[in-house]
Amino acid sequence: MPTIEVEQVSKKYTITHKKNGYLTLRDTIAEIAQKPFQKDKAKEDFWALKNISFSVEEGEAVGIIGSNGAGKSTLLKILSQITYPTTGKIILKGKVSSLLEVGTGFNQELTGRENIFLNGAILGMTKKEISAKFDDIVEFAGIEKFLDTPVKHYSSGMYVRLAFAVAAHLETDILLVDEVLAVGDYEFQKKCLEKMCEVRKRGEITILFVSHNLGAIQSLCHKCILLENGNLKNIGEPKIIVREYLNKNFNIAQSLNLRDIPRPEGLGEKIKISNCTLFNQTQQKTQTFLFGEQFSVEIEAIAQSDQYKLSLGLRIETNDGIMITGPLSQDSNVFFECRKDSHLRVRATFQSFILIPGYYWITLSIRQQGTIIDQIVCARNFTVSSGIYGNIKYHSGTWGYVYTSPLWQTV
The missing domain is CATH 3.40.50.300 (P-loop containing nucleotide triphosphate hydrolases)
Structure with a gap:
């Protein structure tokens, strides 16, 4: 009933x-x-x-x-x-x-x-x-x-x-x-x-x-x-x-003005995420990466007042909403500060994180003393194509979501 x-x-x-x-x-x-x-x-x-x-x-x-x-x-x-x-x-x-x-x-x-x-x-x-x-x-x-x-x-x-x-x-x-x-x-x-x-x-x-x-x-x-x-x-x-x-909504996300996106009450009041840009290994702006290619995510924010000990976070999810990774700068003991009305620009580079071909979404967050003070869910998206980068060949259906290459040797 x-x-x-x-x-x-x-x-x-x-x-x-x-x-x-x-x-x-x-x-x-x-x-x-x-x-x-x-x-x-x-x-x-x-x-x-x-x-x-x-x-x-x-x-x-x-x-x-x-x-x-x-x-x-x-x-x-x-x-x-x-x-x-x-x-x-x-x-x-x-x-x-x-x-x-x-x-x-x-x-x-x-x-x-x-x-x-x-x-x-x-x-x-x-x-x-x-x-x-x-x-x-x-x-x-x-x-x-x-x-x-x-x-x-x-x-x-x-x-x-x-x-x-x-x-x-x-x-x-x-x-x-x-x-x-x-x-x-x-x-x-x-x-x-x-x-x-x-x-x-x-x-x-x-x-x-x-x-x-x-x-x-x-x-x-x-x-x-x-x-x-x-x-x-x-x-x-x-x-x-x-x-x-x-x-x-995959294509719509690229044109979103992140600063103007409505937030739940309590978010974006101290500092507000204003932009997110993705770069490939040659430092070109793009939303499409070759399989195995190094990529970077650049986050911009503007502070409404002086802010200290800020930690930035990224969450990468599949098109089905499955979380792949969620690194926080504080986990690497890296913190940032930003003065009132100033812009904070931070770049996170993924050097050995190889995603399999598919569609992915990035959620952005800023934390202070463990509390999220701004967050945009599914702020940007990107595609990993099946093109070969380096010497790695992609085999569909055998690797899960992330490619890893251990050292193989007889013992």
Whole structure:
């Protein structure tokens, strides 16, 4: 029996366009006098969702993917009943807990301790039931020292840790999770995904998960929804839907202005990734490399304030969302700094990392003291062709994803 039913849901927003420049009193009076006789051209309707229909069975985990502006967050807000559909209806069976933007779900004036009990009460739990889960929530969030501090003083990472711990441990039937997890550090993201996998296997909670982490979507979810410009383009097996999404967006990624890409709240506020360029062994800009060819990835960022002890990260994934490698500069004890309004330019060169022919995606991140402060998932993509570089000959289907050449000798 479906726990979630979405029937012909559409959501319309009215966008107001303000006139540029300064208006005199005479202009304002003239505009008011003419208004009854004119259609208001300063406003337009924007449909964030258009006739969306699907259902989710009890205990099922469903991923939602799509480009920025596709309608993913709007859909979760409707299911969380933060906003309501313009047309259509939703049917939710059971208690709903949601983890959306940083700042939603908690009373900013209350402490972490008080917010845990408040959220439990909202879900209809007694004080005794909440107390039984309390220690697990605190241990999972790892914020014992700040438990009696008002959450308005929490960092975005602390806020997300507590918010997820509350959402995942309190008794709920439906868990809605947006891309907000991107704010946390890598270890906590991994911990969250493991927790969701745990409850998914037990079939205790129905999960809707919005993420740009396509590998997580494939490992966690039973099925996947692809949204595009407010429309439901496809729904089905995660691996198939992810491949459809990546194939469609492969060429688009090269023209993206990384600085202007919308970020989840908490990312890009201190320093923002602005560009990414790939170079081949002869230092030419390209998105296509020969099999066996050395390549470099150059990352540019601009700081909103003075920043120190920055660590840059790269994650390379296959077209199916399978992670191949994820080096961090901090692992090599390499850190960077950048002054306010200055540009940071860093180049990472892969000298002996030989990918097999195929399509690949690069995710970029900047960390500070272990916390991700900016990240762009699938920022750029590239192709490794089957052409021969050097003396290595490619043999299809025998090497996995990375070619290695050990020293062979009799002993």
